Amino acid sequence: xxxxxxxxxxxxxxxxxxDPLALYAAAIDTSDYVARLAPLVRARVxxxxxxxxxxxxxxxxxxxxxxxxxxxxAIEPAASMxxxxxxxxxxxxxxxxxxxxxxxxxxxxxxxxxxxPAFLETPGIFLARCRAWTxxxxxxxxxxxxxxxxxxxxxxxxxxxxxxxxxxGVDIVLKGLxxxxxxxxxxxxxxxxxxxxxxxxxxxxxxxxxxxxxxxxGRRPQMAAHLVAxxxxxxxxxRLEITRKSAVLVWGKP
Numbered sequence: 001x002x003x004x005x006x007x008x009x010x011x012x013x014x015x016x017x018x019d020p021l022a023l024y025a026a027a028i029d030t031s032d033y034v035a036r037l038a039p040l041v042r043a044r045v046x047x048x049x050x051x052x053x054x055x056x057x058x059x060x061x062x063x064x065x066x067x068x069x070x071x072x073x074a075i076e077p078a079a080s081m082x083x084x085x086x087x088x089x090x091x092x093x094x095x096x097x098x099x100x101x102x103x104x105x106x107x108x109x110x111x112x113x114x115x116x117p118a119f120l121e122t123p124g125i126f127l128a129r130c131r132a133w134t135x136x137x138x139x140x141x142x143x144x145x146x147x148x149x150x151x152x153x154x155x156x157x158x159x160x161x162x163x164x165x166x167x168x169g170v171d172i173v174l175k176g177l178x179x180x181x182x183x184x185x186x187x188x189x190x191x192x193x194x195x196x197x198x199x200x201x202x203x204x205x206x207x208x209x210x211x212x213x214x215x216x217x218g219r220r221p222q223m224a225a226h227l228v229a230x231x232x233x234x235x236x237x238x239r240l241e242i243t244r245k246s247a248v249l250v251w252g253k254p
Contacts, residue, residue: 018206019080024152025058027195030236033244036191037141038064040248041112044185045137049109052133053092054099055116058084061141062092062112070109075102099129106133114141120149120169123176131254143169144188144247151210153195153203155242156230161211161219170247183249193242200227200238 028034038061042048049070053062056074058081066072072092076082085094095102099118111134113119118126119142130138148154148164159166174182197203204224213219231238 018202020152020210021057021078022080022084023195023206025060025081025084027152027193028058028060030196030239031194032191033193033246034060034064036189037061037246037248040187040189041065041139041141044187044248044250045110045139047109047136049136050107052106052108052111054102054111054113054130056085056092056094057081057114059088059092061114063088063090065110065112066090066092073106073108075099099126104129104132107135108133109136110134111138112141113139115143116140119173120176123173124178124181127177127181127251131251134253136253138251140173140183140249142173142247142249143244145243145245151207153207153240153242155193155244156227156240157207157223158226161223168245170249173249183251185248185250187248187250188245189248190243190245193244194239195241196237196239197227197231198237200224200231203227 042065048065048067051062051066051070051072053059053072053074056062056076059074062072062074073095074085074092075095075097076085077096077098082094082096085091111130113130116126119140143149146168147166148162149169150164151162154162154164201224204227208217208220208223227240230240232241
């Protein structure tokens with residue numbers, strides 16, 4: 001996949017005003033997420049056909065899974081992510097809305113959704129919508145690690161700092177679905193979230209701000225030191241790495 005003429009590993013991760021979606025998407029560019037997840041999906045959905053990518057984000061997984069001669073449609077409410085999708089060499093047809101407002105009559109062979117809040121908040125309602133859209137298969141990619149799922153880069157921080165529920169997301173999803181809604185197949189993949197970070201101080205400030213720490217909070221200088229201690233050096237620049245696990249949940253057309 002190509003978003004611009006430059007190598008994604010060489011593009012800066014941070015901007016003066018950090019967009020959390022852009023922060024995450026840039027790190028997915030430099031992670032092995034697609035390399036680990038796409039083969040698992042392909043092994044379970046050999047014929048993707050027309051692909052509906054719900055909450056497509058930067059489009060990395062959808063771009064890897066799409067069949068070149070078939071329709072790829074992305075539902076994406078965030079303007080920054082729609083700009084990334086439009087810059088792809090072969091961009092999808094983009095629908096600028098959330099999944100709730102998208103046409104319930106959309107029909108595609110495969111419906112893909114990855115790391116969506118709806119998984120945890122309203123899994124049954126979201127699954128019903130995905131099943132209404134699909135002709136063949138529904139595929140969800142759900143966080144499965146025992147650790148934080150919300151704040152981007154929270155995996156670099158101690159629980160006492162980020163305070164997130166560390167229950168694996170897949171456990172919450174499966175518990176929130178009825179017996180008749182359970183997936184037909186589940187597979188797991190380990191991968192590494194790798195973020196190239198040219199300015200650790202800026203990232204530390206961003207994380208402290210997102211955690212709503214006051215300006216005089218004594219943990220703020222500790223945040224930068226904590227991140228610096230985890231930095232790994234490489235040819236693309238300093239990077240932070242977080243071990244992740246994802247579950248691939250698959251349903252056939254009911």
